[in-house]
Amino acid sequence: MISNSRAAHRDHDHERCQNAALAQARALCQHRSARLTPAREAVLHLIWHSHRPVGAYTLIEQLSAEQGHRVLPPTVYRALDFLLAQGLIHRIPSRNAFIGCPFPEVRHRNLFLLCRQCGAVAECSADTLDQAIATTAARAGFAVDSHNLEIDGLCQQCQ
Amino acid sequence: MISNSRAAHRDHDHERCQNAALAQARALCQHRSARLTPAREAVLHLIWHSHRPVGAYTLIEQLSAEQGHRVLPPTVYRALDFLLAQGLIHRIPSRNAFIGCPFPEVRHRNLFLLCRQCGAVAECSADTLDQAIATTAARAGFAVDSHNLEIDGLCQQCQ
DNA sequence: GCGCAAGTGTAATACCATCACACTCATTCG
DNA sequence: CGAATGAGTGTGATGGTATTACACTTGCGC
Secondary structure (H helix, E strand, O other): OEEEHHHHHHOHHHHHHHHHHHHHHHHHHHHHHHOHHHHHHHHHHOOOOOOOOEEEHHHHHHHHHHHHOOOOOOHHHHHHHHHHHHHOOEHHHHHOEEEEOOOOOOOOEEEEEEEEOOOOOEEEEOOOHHHHHHHHHHHHHEEEEEEEEEOOOOOOOHH | EOOOHHHHHOOOOHHHHHHHHHHHHHHHHHHHHOOOOHHHHHHHHOOOOOOEEEEEHHHHHHHHHHHHHOOOHHHHHHHHHHHHOOOEEEEEEEEEEEEEEOOOOOOOOEEEEEEEOOOOOEEEEOOHHHHHHHHHHOOOOOEEEEEEEEEEEEEEEEO
């Protein structure tokens, strides 16, 4: 099992998180010949501002403030689409919001721990759980493409 | 494990599903002294029109057609809120849509099988999977309130 | 330096959900 | 009985999220 809950759900030097994520994104995009343009990198940087999911319109406001002119929705949504396609961020459907992926280089399924107190979201990847899901689906004769598991509750620090 | 995938993901006499769901809802509400008013029952009936999740605005249109006058969003959203509170329907966050719950009398966690081909959604409840989720969360020190698991793929009939 | 594909800017629009306020109706309780 | 209460509903307005369509620019291979 891999997880970023020790960072996401605790006090930590977040600037390191943010810088590491950006560096990794740059490396990954270079390796894939995908263009991490300034606009895309700016959005990714804003998303990594914290471990709380961010709504698209919040990003639009922040980007507008940063750039000193009105940024319109498609600009941000296109950047988000790119980042999603590269696995650099995830969308949290229940929140209509986006969060940085802490391990974009690893193929994994979506499993989020959402703290109702501090709002931080940690991501996990657990093979045993993925297998349990696959098994349950198989018993219903269902062929799994992907899944999204959102767990709501209290993180360790907020309990 | 309980599941309605044999019905939802196969040809079946859906009118029976619909009638059974309505009858069960009436019984449950009577037992709980909850008022299943005509407006609420109409919405529930429309939701049970199929095993595909329905958007709120589709319901608004259909209800407007049924009632011969313009129904406005809050009317439908209030009915949806009631039905959600009673556990008679679920919201599928990734779809911004609603679906009837096949076993409202049983306490259970959310687990949906969404077929990308036919659009039908089946619901399951599997204790072993719920436990696996609890265990995974516990390993991250996370206290679970609730969870929502959406599995995308192909149902048996569409494979 | 031409042509093409990818990326961006902009206005408009579609889709999803809630708020605020007025009104009705059933029930309760003095 | 009848006023007070509270749940339910009708209505207009508004807020929040996401996409479409079209014009324009830029990067890059040939």
